[in-house]
Amino acid sequence: xxxxTPALIDHTTGIQAQDVHAWFDRLHALRGIxxxxxxxxxxxxxxxSGCGKSTFLRCINRMHELVPEARVSGRVLLGQENVYDEAxxxxxxxxxxxxxxxxxxPFPTMSIYNNVAAGLTLAGERDRRKVEQIVEQSLRAxxxxxxxxxxxxxxxxxxxxxxxxxxxxxxxxxVSPEVLLMDEPASALDPASTLxxxxxxxxxxxxxxxxxxxxxxxxxxxVSDFTGFFLDGELIEYGPTNDLFTKPRDRRTEDYITGRFG
Amino acid sequence: xxxxxxxAAGSSARTGDRPFQLLLAVMAAAVPLIIGAVLVALIAAAxxxxxxxxxxxxxxxxxxxxxxEFGVLPFIYGTLVSSALAxxxxxxxxxxxxxxxxxxxxxxxxxPITFFVELLAAIPSVVIGLWGIxxxxxxxxxxxxxxxxxxxxxxxxxxxxxxxxxxxxxxxILAAMVVPFIVAVSTEVMRAVPRAxxxxxxxxxxTMWETTRTAVLPYxxxxxxxxxxxxxxxxxxxxxxxxxxxxxxxxxxxxxFAPAYTIPxxxxxxxxxxxxxxxxxxxxxxxxVLFIVTVAVNAxxxxxxxxxxRGPAQIxx
Ligand SMILES: Nc1ncnc2c1ncn2[C@@H]1O[C@H](COP(=O)(O)OP(=O)(O)OP(=O)(O)O)[C@@H](O)[C@H]1O
Ligand SMILES: [Mg+2]
Numbered sequence: 001x002x003x004x005t006p007a008l009i010d011h012t013t014g015i016q017a018q019d020v021h022a023w024f025d026r027l028h029a030l031r032g033i034x035x036x037x038x039x040x041x042x043x044x045x046x047x048x049s050g051c052g053k054s055t056f057l058r059c060i061n062r063m064h065e066l067v068p069e070a071r072v073s074g075r076v077l078l079g080q081e082n083v084y085d086e087a088x089x090x091x092x093x094x095x096x097x098x099x100x101x102x103x104x105x106p107f108p109t110m111s112i113y114n115n116v117a118a119g120l121t122l123a124g125e126r127d128r129r130k131v132e133q134i135v136e137q138s139l140r141a142x143x144x145x146x147x148x149x150x151x152x153x154x155x156x157x158x159x160x161x162x163x164x165x166x167x168x169x170x171x172x173x174x175v176s177p178e179v180l181l182m183d184e185p186a187s188a189l190d191p192a193s194t195l196x197x198x199x200x201x202x203x204x205x206x207x208x209x210x211x212x213x214x215x216x217x218x219x220x221x222x223v224s225d226f227t228g229f230f231l232d233g234e235l236i237e238y239g240p241t242n243d244l245f246t247k248p249r250d251r252r253t254e255d256y257i258t259g260r261f262g
Numbered sequence: 263x264x265x266x267x268x269x270a271a272g273s274s275a276r277t278g279d280r281p282f283q284l285l286l287a288v289m290a291a292a293v294p295l296i297i298g299a300v301l302v303a304l305i306a307a308a309x310x311x312x313x314x315x316x317x318x319x320x321x322x323x324x325x326x327x328x329x330x331e332f333g334v335l336p337f338i339y340g341t342l343v344s345s346a347l348a349x350x351x352x353x354x355x356x357x358x359x360x361x362x363x364x365x366x367x368x369x370x371x372x373x374p375i376t377f378f379v380e381l382l383a384a385i386p387s388v389v390i391g392l393w394g395i396x397x398x399x400x401x402x403x404x405x406x407x408x409x410x411x412x413x414x415x416x417x418x419x420x421x422x423x424x425x426x427x428x429x430x431x432x433x434x435i436l437a438a439m440v441v442p443f444i445v446a447v448s449t450e451v452m453r454a455v456p457r458a459x460x461x462x463x464x465x466x467x468x469t470m471w472e473t474t475r476t477a478v479l480p481y482x483x484x485x486x487x488x489x490x491x492x493x494x495x496x497x498x499x500x501x502x503x504x505x506x507x508x509x510x511x512x513x514x515x516x517x518x519f520a521p522a523y524t525i526p527x528x529x530x531x532x533x534x535x536x537x538x539x540x541x542x543x544x545x546x547x548x549x550x551v552l553f554i555v556t557v558a559v560n561a562x563x564x565x566x567x568x569x570x571x572r573g574p575a576q577i578x579x
Contacts, residue, residue, distance in 0.1 A: 066464065068369065095467030105458040109480035118476060119466035168462070175466060 013079035013096075013178045014039035014209055015060060020074035022055050022064055022233075029055045031233040032074070037179075037226070042201055042210040044220035044241065047230035048256065053213045056230065057181045060211070061097040062090040078179070095123065098177035102184040104164035106156035106171070113152040115167055119175035134174055142170035143200055162193025169200065180204060182212040186219070198223045217257055221245050229253045304550045311543035319547060325512045325528075327536070332544035334551050336512035340429070340522035341555065344504060345497040347433025347518070348440055353490060355437070356444025360486075363445070364452035365474050376449070383442035391506030394435045399426040399507055402434070407519055418516040425509070430518040432508040436500055440493035447492065451485030452478055487567055491560065498556050501526035525552040 015037040022030035030052045037043045045053045058064040059072050062083060075082045083093045106115050114121075116135045125131055135152075139145040144166040148159070156167055165185055172180060182201065186194040201210050201223050214220050220227050221241060228238040229250075237244060237253040248254040305312070311319070315332060322333020359379070363372055403426025410420040455478050463477035479486070501524075509521020510531060525548050536542045 061465065063461065063464065066461075091467050091469055094465055099461075099465040101458060101461065101465075103458060105456075105462040107459065107462065107477060107480065109483065118463070122463075122466055122468050122472055122476065171462075171466065 015179060015211070016075075016077040017056075017060070018075040018077065020056070020059050020072065020076060022052070022059050022073075023071045024055075024067065025069040029233050030059065033059075033230075033233075033235050035228055035235055035238055037209060037211055039209045040205055040207065041225040042205045042212060042223050044224035044227040045211065045213045045230060046215070046217060046220050046227060046256075047236075049215070051230040052233040053230055054183050055233075057099070057183050057211060057213055060179070060181060061094050061099055063094070063099065065090070095119075095175055096177055097179040097181060098172035098175065100165070100168050100172055100180065100182045100185045102187055104161060104168050104188070106159075106164050106167050108155065108157045110156055111153045112148050112156050112159070112167060115156040116170045116174050118171060123175060135170075138170040138174040141173050141204065142166045143196060143203075144170055160193075162189045162196065165189060165193070165197060166200070169197075173204075177208065179209040179211065182210065184213050184215060187215060194219070217245070229256060231256070301550075301553070304546060304553065308543050308547035308550050310540055311547040314540065315544070315547070319544075320551065323512070323514065327532070327538075327541050330538065330540050332541075332547075334525065334548050336514050337523055337525045337528055337548060338551065338555060339514045340432075340508065340512075341498060341524040341526070341552070342559070344429055344432040344436055344508065344522065344524060345494060345559075347429065348436030348497045349490065349494060351433065351437035352441045352444055352493060356441045356489075356493075357448060357486070359441070359445045360448035360452060361474055361478075363449045365470065365478065376446075379442050379445045382438070383446070387439065387500065387502040388506075390435060390439060391503035394431065394503055394507040398435060399431055402426045402431045406430070411519075419518050422515070422517040422519045424519055425521065427507055427509040427521055428519050429508065429515075429522045432504050432522070432524075433518070435503050435507055436497045439500060439503060440496050443493045443496060444489045447489035448482070448486045451482040451489070454485075455481045491563065494559065494563065495556065498559065499526055499552070501530045505531060525549070525555070 017033050017035045017037075020030055020033040021028070033052075033056055045056060047053055055064060060076055060083070064070050064072055072084065075084055077083075078093070078096060082088065083090075083097075107118060110118065113135055116138050117131050120131050120134060125134075136145060136149075139148060144163060147163060148154075148167075151158075156164065159167060165188075169180075169182075169185070185201075186197045189197065198219060201212055204210055205225075212220075212223060224241045226239065227241040227244045229236045229244065229248075229252075231252055237248060237250045239249075244253065245257055248257060254260075311332065315322070319333055320338070321335055322331075323335045324331045324333050325336070326332070363375060367375065403424050407420075407424030407426070407430065411424060414420045459477045459481050460473050463473040468476060504524055505527035508523060508527060510523050510527060511521040512523040512528070513520065515522070529545050529549055529552075533542075533545055536545055
C-alpha cells in the first residue's frame with residue numbers, strides 16, 4: 001500500500017500560462033497560450049504531432065530557452081511567481097518543476113540508488129541518512145521500490161524500459177517538485193507498463209500537480225482531470241476531460257478526438 | 263528466367279562475400295603478426311647486448327660507449343617522468359578546453375578554435391623543437407624556473423640552477439604536443455553525449471557546470487580515457503622535440519630543472535655514430551626496452567582505470 005510521502009505533501013502549486021509564445025529561430029511554435037493548470041490534478045495536453053505540446057511543457061520549466069536560437073515571451077506563473085521574472089533563476093525553477101521525458105534517460109554510469117539521489121546531491125544534501133530515506137520514499141512513490149530494493153547498487157540501465165521510466169520518475173520526485181511535467185512518458189512502453197505509469201500519475205496527483213502530454217486519447221481520458229487540445233501552436237479547447245471528450249465545443253477538437261485527423 | 267535460375271544467381275552473388283571476408287581476416291591477422299615480427303627482429307638484433315648485460319641493463323645507470331658499458335635506467339626514468347609531467351599538464355588543460363568547446367562555446371566560434379587546435383597537432387615536431395629552443399627554453403630559464411624556485415624552492419623538485427634546458431621544458435613541450443589529441447578526441451566524445459542525458463540533469467535543477475559533471479563527463483568517460491592513452495603513447499614515443507630541449511644527459515636527478523635523456527632521444531642521437539656491434543646492439547636493446555615500457559605503462563594504466571571506473575559503465579538502449 002502506498003503511503004503519502006511527507007516530503008511531497010505541502011506547498012503544492014498550480015500553473016498559469018499567460019499569453020505564452022515560443023519560437024525556434026523563425027518558427028513560431030506557440031502562438032499565445034493562456035491556460036490555467038489547477039494544483040493537485042492531472043492535466044493532459046493532446047494534439048497532433050508537431051502542434052507544440054512538448055514546446056509548451058518545456059516553456060513551463062524553462063527548458064525551451066536551452067535550445068540555441070529559441071525564444072519565449074509571456075508569463076508562466078508558478079503559484080504567484082512568474083518563472084520568467086527578471087529575478088527568477090531557471091535552475092531553481094527546474095528544481096520546483098520536475099520533468100519526465102518521452103524516452104527514459106537514467107544516467108548510465110550511476111547505480112539505481114545514485115540515479116534517484118542525483119538531484120539531492122546536486123542540491124547539496126550531505127546527510128546520508130536523509131538521502132537514504134528520500135531515495136526509498138521516492139522509489140516507493142514511483143512504485144518501483146519492491147522491484148529494486150535488493151539491487152539498489154546495480155546500474156540504472158540494468159532495468160527494463162518501464163522500470164527505467166519509473167526510475168526517472170523517482171529521480172524527479174526525489175527533489176520534491178511541486179509540479180511534474182510528463183512528456184509522453186509511456187509512449188515507448190508496453191501496455192502493462194503504460195498502465196502502471198498511468199496509475200502512478202493519478203496517485204501522484206494526490207500530492208503534486210501533474211501535466212502529461214499524450215498522443216493517446218484513451219490515456220488522456222483515463223488519467224486526466226482536465227484536457228487541453230493543441231493545434232498548430234494554439235490552445236483550441238481546454239476544460240474538464242469528461243466534457244472535452246463527450247461534448248467538445250470546437251469543431252476541430254471533435255474532428256481530432258473522433259480520429260478524423262491527426 | 264526460372265525461379266531456380268534466380269536463386270542460383272543470388273547464391274553466386276553471395277559467394278562474393280567470401281574473398282572479402284578472407285581479405286578482412288588477413289588484414290586483421292596482419293596487425294599482431296607485424297607486431298610479433300618487429301619484436302622478433304628487435305630481439306635478434308639486440309641479442310649481443312641482451313647476452314652481455316641481461317636484465318641488469320634495466321637497472322644500470324652507466325652509459326659509456328668507450329668502455330662499452332651500457333644500462334638504460336636513466337633513459338627509462340627520463341622517458342617516464344617527462345611523459346608523466348606532460349600528462350599532468352595536458353590532461354587538465356586539454357579537458358578544460360574540450361569542455362569549453364563542447365559545452366560553452368557558441369557555434370560560430372567552435373570551428374575556428376578547433377581549427378587552431380588541430381593545426382597545433384599538425385606542426386612537425388622538429389619545428390616545435392625549434393620553437394622550444396628559441397622561445398620556450400629562454401622563457402623557462404628566465405621566468406618560470408626562477409618563479410618556481412622562489413615559491414616552491416624548498417621542494418627538491420624545484421631546486422638547482424635554472425638552466426632552461428631539462429626535464430621541465432621537455433614535459434612542457436610534450437604537453438603542448440599531446441594537448442591537441444586530448445582536446446580533439448574529448449570534444450568529439452562529449453559532443454556525442456545525447457541531449458537527453460544533459461536534459462535529464464538540467465531538469466533536476468543542475469547548473470551548466472553541474473550538468474557537465476554529472477551527465478556529460480561520466481557518459482563520455484571511456485572516450486576521454488581513450489584520448490589520454492593516445493596522448494600517453496604519443497608522449498612516450500616522441501623523439502625530436504624532446505631531444506632538442508631535454509639536455510640529453512643520462513642522469514637521474516630529483517630536480518625537474520636538471521637535464522635528462524629519454525630512450526627515443528638516445529636512439530635517434532647515437533645510432534649513426536654507433537660504431538661497434540655491441541654499441542648498436544645496446545641501442546636496439548634500448549628500443550626493445552622502450553617497447554616493453556610502453557606496453558607495461560599502457561597495461562598498468564588500463565588496470566588502474568578499470569579499478570577506478572568499475573561499476574556501472576555499460577550503456578543499454
Ligand atoms: N529543436 C527544435 N528546433 C527547431 N524546431 C523545433 C525543435 N523542436 C521542435 N521544433 C518544431 O516546433 C514545433 C512544435 O514541436 P513540438 O516538439 O512542441 O511538437 P509536439 O506537439 O510535441 O509533437 P510530437 O507529438 O511529435 O512530440 C514543430 O513544428 C517542430 O518541428
Ligand atoms: Mg513532443
